[in-house]
Amino acid sequence: MKSISELQKIREKVLSEVNLRQDRQDGIRIVVGMATCGIAAGARPVMQEFISEISKRNLLNVKVIQTGCIGMCRLEPIVEVYVPGQEKVTYVKMTPDKVARIVSEHIVNGKVVDEYTVGAQS
Amino acid sequence: MKDLSLHILDIIQNSIKAESTLIEVEISEDTKEDLLTITIKDNGRGMDEELLKKVLDPFVTTRTTRKVGLGLSLFKASCEQAEGSLTVDSVLGKATIVYAKLKHSHIDRKPIGDIASTMALAISSNENIDFIYKHKVDGNEFLLDTREIKKELDGVSVALPEVTCWIKDYIEEGIKNINGGNDL
Ligand SMILES: Nc1ncnc2c1ncn2[C@@H]1O[C@H](COP(=O)(O)OP(=O)(O)OP(=O)(O)O)[C@@H](O)[C@H]1O
Numbered sequence: 001m002k003s004i005s006e007l008q009k010i011r012e013k014v015l016s017e018v019n020l021r022q023d024r025q026d027g028i029r030i031v032v033g034m035a036t037c038g039i040a041a042g043a044r045p046v047m048q049e050f051i052s053e054i055s056k057r058n059l060l061n062v063k064v065i066q067t068g069c070i071g072m073c074r075l076e077p078i079v080e081v082y083v084p085g086q087e088k089v090t091y092v093k094m095t096p097d098k099v100a101r102i103v104s105e106h107i108v109n110g111k112v113v114d115e116y117t118v119g120a121q122s
Numbered sequence: 123m124k125d126l127s128l129h130i131l132d133i134i135q136n137s138i139k140a141e142s143t144l145i146e147v148e149i150s151e152d153t154k155e156d157l158l159t160i161t162i163k164d165n166g167r168g169m170d171e172e173l174l175k176k177v178l179d180p181f182v183t184t185r186t187t188r189k190v191g192l193g194l195s196l197f198k199a200s201c202e203q204a205e206g207s208l209t210v211d212s213v214l215g216k217a218t219i220v221y222a223k224l225k226h227s228h229i230d231r232k233p234i235g236d237i238a239s240t241m242a243l244a245i246s247s248n249e250n251i252d253f254i255y256k257h258k259v260d261g262n263e264f265l266l267d268t269r270e271i272k273k274e275l276d277g278v279s280v281a282l283p284e285v286t287c288w289i290k291d292y293i294e295e296g297i298k299n300i301n302g303g304n305d306l
């Protein structure tokens with residue numbers, strides 16, 4: 001049986017890692033469109049997959065956030081990646097199986113996955 | 123929408139947009155009465171009577187990125203296809219309640235789906251909003267209150283991916299427990 005006291009362990013682990021680490025990925029934001037159009041097109045499992053992948057790789061300072069309608073409903077699910085100091089990258093028609101590649105190539109290694117971007121898919 | 127948990131996520135987005143600070147989601151499954159009800163209640167900005175009257179019409183929206191608002195009317199259609207109904211009640215400046223009722227055993231009743239994911243993502247994406255999630259199956263009840271979770275985390279953010287994953291697992295297990303050991 002899980003109990004909320006388990007959160008103590010997560011808390012201690014997080015606090016012990018904080019400050020000790022400065023990763024190249026710090027400050028990156030992954031923004032998922034979660035309006036009706038995005039949700040209907042499958043945005044939730046995409047967001048869930050990003051969070052699982054970020055958690056697995058222990059990328060402490062990458063944030064996964066939601067936003068409303070990005071205004072290109074037919075290209076949903078849409079994910080925008082903001083890397084500090086760089087131009088925003090927009091990935092469209094996202095699926096959970098595209099997530100691992102974006103995390104390893106773009107988030108971790110800094111190389112945009114061109115074939116999933118709005119330029120290549122629209 | 124493929125399942126009810128996606129509708130719920132979508133309705134929660136309305137509550138978030140309305141600047142709520144507390145959002146309560148309750149799912150109640152009563153197999154004796156053959157009834158599934160879903161209540162989503164928030165303390166956001168609410169709607170005036172005029173908007174409330176037309177809110178189930180897909181051509182009504184206050185959004186600016188497109189001309190139709192789909193969320194509530196799609197949910198209503200999903201309820202009606204399972205011999206159910208959807209009602210929206212609101213007090214301007216105070217609260218909004220969306221109440222959905224469906225026939226539990228209806229062949230066209232959409233499955234509840236991955237409600238654990240819906241709640242975990244809503245919670246972690248909105249650190250400043252508290253959520254209460256209640257799920258009843260016949261006599262049994264599971265309850266999650268993010269105020270207790272935040273107290274336990276004591277300053278560590280619910281937005282951390284690891285916390286999100288934990289919340290999701292916690293809800294999944296809780297639902298299994300009230301559902302005779304079965305997933306939904
Ligand atoms: N909880 C709420 N509090 C205040 N206003 C609400 C709430 N829910 C809905 N509304 C109002 O009702 C309108 C219609 O909602 P609905 O979900 O059907 O469409 P939408 O949110 O505008 O667009 P979509 O859901 O397609 O992204 C909203 O634009 C908003 O003005």
Ligand SMILES: [Mg+2]
Pocket residue numbers: 036132133135136191192193194
């Ligand atoms: Mg909506």
